[in-house]
Amino acid sequence: MALPRTKRFFLLCAFSYAIVAIAEKNYYEILQVPKGASDELIKRAYRKLALKYHPDKNPGNEEANKRFADINNAYEVLSDSEKRSIYDRYGEEGLKQHAARAGGGMGVNMQDIFSSFFGGGPMEEEERIVKGDDVIVELEATLEDLYMGSTLKVWREKNILKPAPGKRPCKCRNEVYHRQIGPGMFQQMTEQVCEQCQNVKFGREGFNVTIDIEKGMQDGQEVVFYEDGEPIVDGEPGDLKFRIRTAPHDRFRREGDDLHATVTITLVQALVGFEKTIKHLDDHLVNVSSKDITKHKEVRKFKGEGMPLHSSKKKGDLYVAYDVLFPTSLTEDQKSKIKEVLG
Structure with missing residues (x-):
């Protein structure tokens, strides 16, 4: 029995979206964050990747320039709640159709995004943030993995922060004020002021990490999982880095x-x-x-x-x-x- 015209139309649209989605880039993978990532995590991931692949740090490197463009494009979408919602439901093609209906385009000015995030002028270095320790794992890959590309799974156990009873001082900062000690005489005082936060404790957690071995990776190159290293109280976790090492081979x-x-x-x-x-x-x-x-x-x-x-x-x-x-x-x-x- 033939399907009604309307139903055939919607099935065709769904099929078209499925075909397009296969070829589209995954903005979450580009920024190395999970699909349900918070706005703050997306900002931190963008900051690190944009600084790493900025053309000023990679002169003449076309691949780095391409990655920088992809990173800015992904951040432009995922940092905008409306665009992110459309992208999550309909993918990149849905964004293009939405932009066309709105009379705009999907173009992204990389420098505008970078400047609005980091400020104008020459590229600024990343601001000092208290971070936990990076975890570096020497990962032995076979020549076959490095020749054809591969995916490896590694079991990882790490400390995680869990709520604990009581309160603790947190987000401490120095506040400067002046106290009058006589006519026309003032004394500058510095006082540490802290907020009260939920207490925390460390626990252990284990999970599988999936590592993509790209074709042609060299010894010493790293596959980085941002903020998946050791946690620290009142700071950002360090990074988890898998450092590639080529395993000995019997023929080559x-x-x-x-x-x-x-x-x-x-x-x-x-x-x-x-x-x-x-x-x-x-x-x-x-x-x-x-x-x-x-x-x-x-x-x-x-x-x-x-x-x-x-x-x-x-x-x-x-x-x-x-x-x-x-x-x-x-x-x-x-x-x-x-x-x-x-x-």
Whole structure:
């Protein structure tokens, strides 16, 4: 039975939104906050990311400039309650349609947002905020993970702040005032003033952390989870940082964006040529054959068969060293034939 025209229309719209949503960027992921994040958490996340990827700190880095634009675009939407509500329900396409109906556009002036948040003039450094300790975890990733990209899950236990009975002094600050001690004479006084807050205690909590290993990440690069480090009373938690380390591999050795491998061949193969392939990290085969004489320890380059460059479509190179396996002994007849052939 055919569906009524109105129902078909709404089904088509829903399907269109689903297709668009797959291709759209996730503003919450861009700012590295959960979907239900508070306005304050969104502001803090924006501050950290905008300072990190600002063009002044990354001159000539196109990827950083692109990230900076995405960060500002995401903050423009998530910091506006109306836009955020539309985005949560209908995604980026819904925002564009709303802007079109309102006669406006979805364009974002990055400098306007940054200036309104940090002030005008040259880029200012992040203001001093009391923070808990950062937690740095050395994360060993396989070459396969770093070649193809991967997702790892790590169990994490940390301290969390929980309410406790009683009150405690908090948000303490120094207040300066003047007291008259005689005709025309004043004494400056400084007094610490504190508010009363709910008491807190530390408890332990465990959960899985999902870490995205991006193609081509280098040793020392970090995957950062902001404010997921150690908490501190009356301050912001530190950050949780997973620092990438490449695990040893049985077939390849990595140097930057290049890979190195060793292929063993016989003396006969070294002299007359050979047919040979090696299996790459994603299981595709690389032809390392030769029709010429191959010297012991000779190294040949295979362009574009190395590691992918991080945040790029390019790849490094593969360098293959040939290890010629010499015979351990020869008979007199073999020696004579070799002399006869080689002169």
